Amino acid sequence: GQQVMQIPQYQHVQEGEDFTTYCNSSTTLSNIQWYKQRPGGHPVFLIQLVKSGEVKKQKRLTFQFGEAKKNSSLHITATQTTDVGTYFCAGKVSGNTGKLIFGQGTTLQVKP
Amino acid sequence: KAGVTQTPRYLIKTRGQQVTLSCSPISGHRSVSWYQQTPGQGLQFLFEYFSETQRNKGNFPGRFSGRQFSNSRSEMNVSTLELGDSALYLCASMAGQPNTEAFFGQGTRLTVV
Numbered sequence: 001g002q003q004v005m006q007i008p009q010y011q012h013v014q015e016g017e018d019f020t021t022y023c024n025s026s027t028t029l030s031n032i033q034w035y036k037q038r039p040g041g042h043p044v045f046l047i048q049l050v051k052s053g054e055v056k057k058q059k060r061l062t063f064q065f066g067e068a069k070k071n072s073s074l075h076i077t078a079t080q081t082t083d084v085g086t087y088f089c090a091g092k093v094s095g096n097t098g099k100l101i102f103g104q105g106t107t108l109q110v111k112p
Numbered sequence: 113k114a115g116v117t118q119t120p121r122y123l124i125k126t127r128g129q130q131v132t133l134s135c136s137p138i139s140g141h142r143s144v145s146w147y148q149q150t151p152g153q154g155l156q157f158l159f160e161y162f163s164e165t166q167r168n169k170g171n172f173p174g175r176f177s178g179r180q181f182s183n184s185r186s187e188m189n190v191s192t193l194e195l196g197d198s199a200l201y202l203c204a205s206m207a208g209q210p211n212t213e214a215f216f217g218q219g220t221r222l223t224v225v
Contacts, residue, residue, distance in 0.1 A: 001171065030211075031211055033213060033214070035214075035216075041218075042202060042216040042217065042218050042219055043155070043202070043214075043216045044216070045213040045214065045215070048211065048213055050211055088154070088155065090155075090214075092211075097160065097167060097168055098143040098144075098145045098160040098162065098167065098168065098204065098206045098208075098214070099145065099157055099160055099167075099168040099170075100145070100155075100157065100204070100214060101157065102147075102154055102155040102156075102157075103154070104153075104154040105154055105155075
């Protein structure tokens with residue numbers, strides 16, 4: 001079946017270091033979305049990438065969608081303690097559907 | 113505007129019992145999806161309802177079912193509960209147009225003992 005693999009599962013960094021999480025889909029995606037879940041919370045939407053090769057930035061966060069629309073990455077520059085949480089990628093095979101295929105998530109811990 | 117509301121927030125049930133969870137989406141949103149979140153499996157898609165019809169279904173046994181009402185509120189039912197059904201059940205509300213994001217509720221934490 002359709003799968004989205006996400007690595008690494010965990011990442012511990014010192015505050016100020018960079019962080020990257022990667023997602024790879026077994027099938028071509030219509031779009032990919034990124035969510036952040038704080039401990040004890042629920043997933044919150046960060047961004048959506050639709051076009052092949054698309055790159056979007058949100059302050060210290062940079063999101064990329066691969067040329068083949070099968071992989072994506074999230075890079076955080078100079079992490080802060082507020083970045084702590086689990087980051088999920090979620091792929092849509094078809095745009096006109098609510099079904100999201102989530103990666104397993106990357107849990108980020110930031111040491112002050 | 114009000115967010116996605118899930119009730120109850122916490123439930124403890126015994127093996128073999130059944131449970132019904134409720135989700136009220138954001139006003140105007142016609143798509144409601146359900147996900148099961150467990151530490152080992154991440155977020156697993158259960159099903160999606162759009163305009164009272166099941167539009168997508170995940171790979172869960174028939175003990176898991178759902179429905180959507182005309183006001184877009186959705187319910188999820190799990191019958192003959194098993195210990196492995198213990199999880200956080202999340203409801204996601206979407207506008208229904210292509211390429212829109214999901215708004216999640218706080219979830220219902222179900223514990224089966």
